[in-house]
Amino acid sequence: MRIDLHTHSTASDGTDSPAELVGNAAAAGLDVVALTDHDTVAGHAEAVRALPAGLTLVTGAELSCRLGDISLHMLAYLFDPAEPELARERDLLRDDRVPRARAIVEKLRGMGVPVTWEQVARIAGDGSVGRPHIAAAMVEAGVVETVSDAFTEEWIANDGRAYVGKHELDPFDALRLIKGAGGVAVFAHPLAAKRGQTLPESAIADLAAAGLDGVEADHADHTPDTRERVHGLARELGLLATGSSDYHGSRKAIALGAFTTAPDVYAEIAARGSGAAPVTGPAAD
Numbered sequence: 001m002r003i004d005l006h007t008h009s010t011a012s013d014g015t016d017s018p019a020e021l022v023g024n025a026a027a028a029g030l031d032v033v034a035l036t037d038h039d040t041v042a043g044h045a046e047a048v049r050a051l052p053a054g055l056t057l058v059t060g061a062e063l064s065c066r067l068g069d070i071s072l073h074m075l076a077y078l079f080d081p082a083e084p085e086l087a088r089e090r091d092l093l094r095d096d097r098v099p100r101a102r103a104i105v106e107k108l109r110g111m112g113v114p115v116t117w118e119q120v121a122r123i124a125g126d127g128s129v130g131r132p133h134i135a136a137a138m139v140e141a142g143v144v145e146t147v148s149d150a151f152t153e154e155w156i157a158n159d160g161r162a163y164v165g166k167h168e169l170d171p172f173d174a175l176r177l178i179k180g181a182g183g184v185a186v187f188a189h190p191l192a193a194k195r196g197q198t199l200p201e202s203a204i205a206d207l208a209a210a211g212l213d214g215v216e217a218d219h220a221d222h223t224p225d226t227r228e229r230v231h232g233l234a235r236e237l238g239l240l241a242t243g244s245s246d247y248h249g250s251r252k253a254i255a256l257g258a259f260t261t262a263p264d265v266y267a268e269i270a271a272r273g274s275g276a277a278p279v280t281g282p283a284a285d
Contacts, residue, residue: 003032003261005058005269006075006188006216006244010125011035011043012062013132015249018043019050022281026052028256032266032278034058034077034244039093040128041081051281058270058278062188063178064093066168070197071158072187074174075216078273079183086177089169094128096167101129107162108134108155114141131156132251147251151195158196175211182275186214186242191230192221201233208237213272218243218259240265 008014009021016024018035021043025033035047035057044059051057060077079086101124105117115137123140124133135150144150151157169177171187178185187207191198204215217230218241234241243259246252270278 001031001263001266002029002257003263003266004030004245004247004257004259005032005034005060005077005186005242005261005266006036006062006219007033007247007256008037008062008249009035009043009047010127011040012037012128013124013130013248013251014127015251018047021247021249022047022050022055022057023052025256026055026281030055030257032056032058032261033256034060034075036060036062036075036077038062038128038130039064039090039097041090042126042128044081048279051279053281056278056280059276060183061090063090063174064166064168065171065174066165067171067199067203070199071168072171072199073189074169074171074178075186075188076174076178076181077184077186077269078276078278079178079181080275081181083181083275086181086183089173089177092167093169097129100164100166101131101134103164104131104134104156104162105137107164108138111162113138113143113162115143132248136251146253148253171207172210175207179211182273184213184269184272185211186216186240186269187212188216189219189221189246190215191226192219193226194221204233205237208239212239213269214240214242214265216244217241218261219246220254220258221246240268242269 135147245258
């Protein structure tokens with residue numbers, strides 16, 4: 001089995017619609033794919049309707065969190081999307097994205113960057129607006145060559161010149177909310193230093209003690225040595241270790257299935273999730 005547990009669609013900052021994403025996942029030879037858009041479940045229904053024969057969809061979301069001065073992301077799988085407390089928090093996270101994005105655009109314009117809110121809104125479409133949409137506008141304006149080039153201290157990386165914070169969950173609150181909705185919690189790219197400051201391993205141990213289920217070990221933003229360290233940390237703390245592409249379509253140069261999760265780890269995630277169940281496309285005729 002080939003299992004990719006971290007992807008994004010146009011419901012947040014990917015370039016594939018949810019229907020296109022599941023079609024592309026099947027074409028890439030995946031057996032299981034998780035749709036984990038930022039702070040939203042808006043793409044789930046379309047992805048379920050479009051599931052190709054034999055492909056299994058794991059519903060999820062990537063929740064924005066902060067502990068002290070450090071931003072982090074928590075992948076939530078198989079939770080009940082209607083559970084009111086988590087739904088309310090997702091709304092707060094998503095709604096704060098618009099004023100935050102507007103503020104980043106204003107900072108960029110003050111630095112002489114010729115981007116507009118209208119341009120960013122057009123790129124985001126109906127998706128949950130985020131920094132990748134602003135980065136795409138910067139590419140359109142010829143300020144940077146690629147989306148990744150915008151995520152530097154010079155521009156919109158964490159603590160970059162045009163960075164603006166947003167509403168983020170305390171990760172311990174996120175764990176409580178995910179578990180309360182029957183979900184499974186996996187810390188996304190936990191030691192990805194290229195994204196900015198990372199949590200100390202002692203804090204990850206505290207999250208494990210508070211109910212964290214797993215850590216995303218195999219990820220493009222982890223070096224080979226880092227991937228090995230995260231796997232070791234998972235063993236030390238009794239956590240599941242996943243692997244995922246963090247696919248964003250054409251917005252990032254990473255292919256579906258570039259990193260994958262072991263079948264036994266996926267089976268454990270599916271067994272632990274009680275708020276929703278994986279959905280498999282109809283059997284072929």
